[in-house]
Amino acid sequence: MLSFCCVAILLASCSRKKDTFINRNFHAMGTYYNILYNGNIALENGRETVDNAATDNYWELLPIERMQVKEDAFMPGQAKNQDFERAEEKAIKAVQKHGMNIKGKEFNPQIDEAYLLLGKSRYFDQRFVPALEAFNYILYKYPASDKINTAKVWREKTNIRLENNALAIQNLKELIEDEVLEDQDMADANAILAQAYINTKSKDSALTKLVIAAEFTKKNREQARFNYIIGQLYNEFGKIDSANIAFDKIIDMHRKIPRPYYINAHLAKAANFDTIGGDRMAFEEYLADLEEDRENRPFLDKIFYRIAEYHRGNKHDSLAVAYYNKSLRTNLGDKELRSRDYETLGNMNFDIAEYKLAGAYYDSTMTNLTINSKPFRVIERKRENLEDVIRYEDIARANDSILNLVSLSEADQLAFFTEHTNELKAIAAAEAEKAEAEVRRNTGLQSASNTIQTARIEPSTRGGAPGKQTFYFYNPTTVAYGKNEFVKIWGDRELKDNWRLSDTKSSTFQAIEEQEITTNASEDKRFDPEFYIAQIPSDQKVLDSLARERNFAYYQLGAIYKEKFSEYQLARERLEQLLKNDPEERLILPSKYNLYKIYMELGLAQKAEMTKTDIINNYPDSRYAQILLNPNSGLDQDENSPERLYDGLYKKFGDQDYEEVIAKTEEYINRFAGDPMVPKFEILKASAKGRLFGFEAYKTGVNYIALTYPNTEEGKKADEILKTAIPILAMKEFKPNDEAKHFNVLYPFSSDEKENIPEFIKKLEEAVAKVDYFDLTTSIDVYDQNTIFVVVHGLTSAQGASGFAELLKENKQKIKRQFCAISSPNYEIVQRHKNLSNYLEFQ
Template sequence: MVSCSRKKDKFINRNFHAVTAEFNALYNGYNALQQGRNSLNESYFDNYWDVLPIERMQIFEDIVLPGQSKNDNFTRAEEKAIKAIQKHSITVEGKEKNPQMDEAYLLLGKARYFDQRFIPALEAFNYILYKYPASDKINQAKIWREKTNIRLDNDDLAIKNLKRLLRQEDLEGQDLADATAILAQGYLNTKIVDTAITQLEIAAQATKSSDERGRYRFIQGQLYNQLGYKDSANIVFDKVIELNRKTPRIYMISAYLEKIKNFDFENGNKLETTELLTELEENRENRPFLDKIYHQIGEFKRKNQLDSMAVVYYNKSLRTNSQDRILKARNYEILGDMNFDKSIYRTAGEYYDSTMTNLVLNSKPYRVIKRKRDNLEDVIYYEAIAQVNDSILNLVNLTETERLTYFETLITKLKEKAEQEKEKAEAEARSANNGLATVNNKIGSQANRNGAPNQAAVFYFYNPTTVAYGKNEFVKIWGSRPLEDNWRWSNKAKTGGANTTITNNDVLASATEDEKFDPQFYISKIPSNEKEIDSISKERNYAYYQLGLIYKEKFKEYGLAKDKLQSLLKSNPEERLILPLKYNLYKIYELLGENDEALITKNEIIKSYPESRYANILEHPELVSDRDENSPESLYEALYIQHENQEYLDVISKSEDYISRFDGEPIVPKFELLKATASGRLYGYEAYKEAISTLAINYANTDEGKQAQNIQKSLLPKIASSKFTEENDSIVSNHKVVFKFTDQESEQILGFQSTLDTVLKSIKYYDLKSSVDVYNPNTTLVVVHGLKNAQVAKTFDQLLTKENKKKIKAPYFAVSSANYQIIQIHKNLDSYLNIDNN
């Protein structure tokens, strides 16, 4: 009992509390700390696509409230450290007599550090430096303090303190390794790479841990690669490989792969490298790393122009179900790029979609891939339309005998597939029945010894075999259905072209068992109406025209563009497409160096369309600039100015003319949007809604079409109501005074506004302005703005002097800004005047 006292500086007291603290609280605390570090290491996923951090530790951005912790093990370690301090500290005359207290504070700081509470951790380490300057743990405390400073982004301070520590103290062993390793991290953070490599070399030689040595060496190799010193990098990677099983295998495998990345394809021994990759692939111990190995084999094959084999290995890497999302993204991106280079744009787009699902949303790599994918949107859309409509038109052009033969072949394949599915389902049913009969070696229908049913055998979802059987039954009955509302309906509208039912699986889904194997059922689905066939043909032709322009302008694939446009020219296109089609073919022939074809096409355009803009350009290229006054861009700009000047009738008329004239060119959706806006301003909400709907449907894949879709979704619902708001004198709001003029009085408007502006300037206490607003083709409104009160607006004439009243004799009415907006949107001025007292 005497030895338990913490107020006496005696041998027995000091040693009792030292031993109790060391082998009780601190022992358990360090065990908890180690468990926490192990869990951190297990959950941490190194990104080998970038230079590894010196210390394996995941920094979380989540905010933790006081009293909370990211890891219970670190909380327990901290509690043990605090318990050791509270119960075993012996402070006599201001000095600590228990030699284990510095260890307790070090444990406290480490627990807080790994729990990512860096400010409290820094306090614990600083307390050791302040309170225990003679401690044998003083150097460790200094090192851990600088580790904490680096986590707090105080890199320069940490480097300064560590350099001083290394200069003043003769560190060795693990202390030297820790100090130089964290100093290397400071240099990496400040982009001083060469000095970081030197410090890592010291750390790798001094450390007692083979795990750390392998990591430090591997980081050295990465840094040499970053500096472009591939030979030095390979030497360091060889040192990692020599460690073999002394260090985690991931370092050895990654070192091999990094060496292969550094392979000299001009002078290197390709056979030796191929054998090495095969050996890595076939080694059973490397199975956890096959995703990386397959990817690197794919890279090696691709750089050797063995593209088909490269694709095989990229797909093998994807099939390993790798947890490395960056690796998966790279595999998908490379496959997408390979398809893009082969002009297989639709498949490339699908690969880019998969790439984005494995990247961080809105990160720079994500935005780069999204930009690539967006560029493919139009070509995928029009290729789908062209493919579907071509298949339909091919069926339309077949004779009855040919159609019958075609569908009989199709039905034979369907029967074979149905038979295979039936056999598979029966096998799975037998397996499922066996699974239901015995689960965990018990009879499913039997009760357990206590008489209670066997729940594991009864509950459906506890048996994976029965679940698989159920899934197959669903597919057998319903087919492959997306997860969406009304999933059972097979006749929902599809986008991407009219009449897609012949090539769509919905035909099979809607067919009865008898119809599914009846050729006449499918033949009956082929369009026979001339108007319907003509519509399909026109849609196909327009898709071909757009594809020709996209391949020519966006992707510079002039061969593909020529094929599409020549195919269109042979398909009896509409008259409106022939001239721009031939002009674009002429430009493509020039770009491909096919001068004879270009000359023939040029002469055809000049001869057949002598008055056209294209003929003028071809005959007088020296007189026509890119932005001449008759170019679509110049005409659009002039029309936009007219729109700003409220010349809406003229804008609508000219837009229709230009849409017809430039049909098929990229400028057309802009004219459509301008026309829709002008129609809304002149004729109101319903006209605007109809025009926007037409634009959203007909030009869905253009920027203007997407803007129209956004207007439909966001703006139109907000302005749909034509109900007027209450105008209350007690509510301070903007009001307007409105003078109404008919089209017969149009010549008086400018003179009236000029007089009105003069009068408004003479009115005191109000800053009033006027404007002329077109209401509809027959009515124009002159509006006074700047009034804040309904009563003042209604008695506007009382603000005028007798002299000014003689100048402004026209009748007026007052309206709130909100109601004026409704009047202009819905063109319901008469309704407003009928319910108002104006």
């Protein structure tokens, strides 16, 4: 009987439609201790997964919440994370199985928490609109809930994710002012309000709210994060002392927080060190402690970077370079850090004019940046500006080396290459010894005692005493190998301070330029000095060509260093060296004018005045002399400026005066060598040659522009034309007349008959005007140097074109002249390839 009563009471308590004490507590306990308990466990597991998946970028201002929003597309109702899906299922089950909604009122006090769990699981699963619905339902249905403030905070977190920042700010301010919040709710409300202020660029207001959030939160992880962001904001405001106080709070927490917060707080504080007034010795010990702590090994790349920055700030460039390279070697995948390392190394080499090495570092920088991002485009532009410098420096270096070798006597050439072949022999011996040692190691023939012996410096080997020489610097073979490697990388350098600077290279020779020759030579020739001497060019035409190419490279380098990089000292060196090389006449005057401008920039008034006098006295009729005599007259934009001359030539091009355009562009290209307008003159010349001489001449001109001016807009356009337009323009097969819709009549005139063309055109236009059933027009088209076409356009068939020309023979004007009927597509081919005779055969 007792069992029956218990079962009856149990069944009665399962009802969700009766508001009784037993029913309420039965469903409340079942909801809290079973379903919500498991749901909250799943939620925390999911949050941990989200937290672990997020990667904080400490180089930028951290977001308040450690959650990365993904843009993946999901079907409605589809969850991204199984833990959140389970938590959502538990929340829904709690509502469905234990909800006691009787006459519109909920009597189970745990259902509001079920909806809160539902909203949180959707929020962390990044389904923000459904999450907002869950939080709003709590506010609408459970206004007296003890979780109402928590629900309001989460609603505004969701609004911020949906970019409703203004609404979130308004609601959170009202919540903080009007309600008495628990500590964690107060922390959450102020933290998320700070995020809304950051999103709306009100960082000063965000800072105030974050200080409150850090004070009220009970979670160590959140406290560390908030304080780190506070320190970042103080740094942005230039309040270094306040920032360091925030970072110290994180450092004091040490093992209570995740290691990344602790280490990055140390590094951020180190970045704020006062290198002028601070205790450098204590600070260096502090950095050394960070480096040597075994627990910091996963963060050595960032520590090395910070140490490198410190040394660079103190002008200890060699130490800085060493630590930047250490940072790169220990990097564990931080692309932002890698890009900063490479960019800084690139900038350091750029500053000392090692442009080729800087270009290589910038290439590596771009591989670690997001393509087409703003930082990527900045580095890309800087890298493109180095292209010409690297190319012309290589040309100048290589040609100088060859010409210097040519200038040596036979005895000196023999001595030079004898030394070089001796080094090659030493390298070969070192490589053979290394290979032999490797074989011994691999075959197990080398004993452990020998290994130990080779690893230490035997006293007997010092000072040349008998015994096997195993230390690197006691072995002449390995020393020769090392010397040669140094020369290959750095060139022949003088032994003095700042040897890495580009202007400290030895003036005798740069690194020898015969590596390919050495590689391709047979074994016996590689070590024969006469083999290399035979490779030195002796043909005067070749030597003149090398000198011209070298001189033009020096001029371009002077102009680039002056205009693009404002490296006036380097520009001066290149242009002064050019003038010593006895350059061709066209380079002398612009070089002197550029030197005058450079001397003015460097404050060398006496040299500037001497150069100015030289130009005025020796080139009185030049544009440069007129500008120097009248600096305020705007003569650089007068009728003799490159821009005005180009405009005049372009008009002549439109008038089909191609021969004059070609002649004048060649003159102006020589006159304005190095001027930015030169590539435009080249394009105009190529176009005129194409119109006058045909496709092959045009192709040659465009190819020359693409190779000679690769980094100008004209050079890039020429390269594009070569890839896209030239293959199409190359086609010269004539098309059948039945495929064409437009036809023309050609009347050829020789250049000797040029004066008869106006009268012929007059008669032709009178005849054409009387034809009202076709829309006919006439034109005069240059075909080549010897032939001009008078053309009638607008006919619709080949027979119609021929019939029209025959009709003109019989009309009042009696236009009796040899003609040719041709379709418009075939006329384009004839003009492009100058193959009229082929067309006539085709017809």
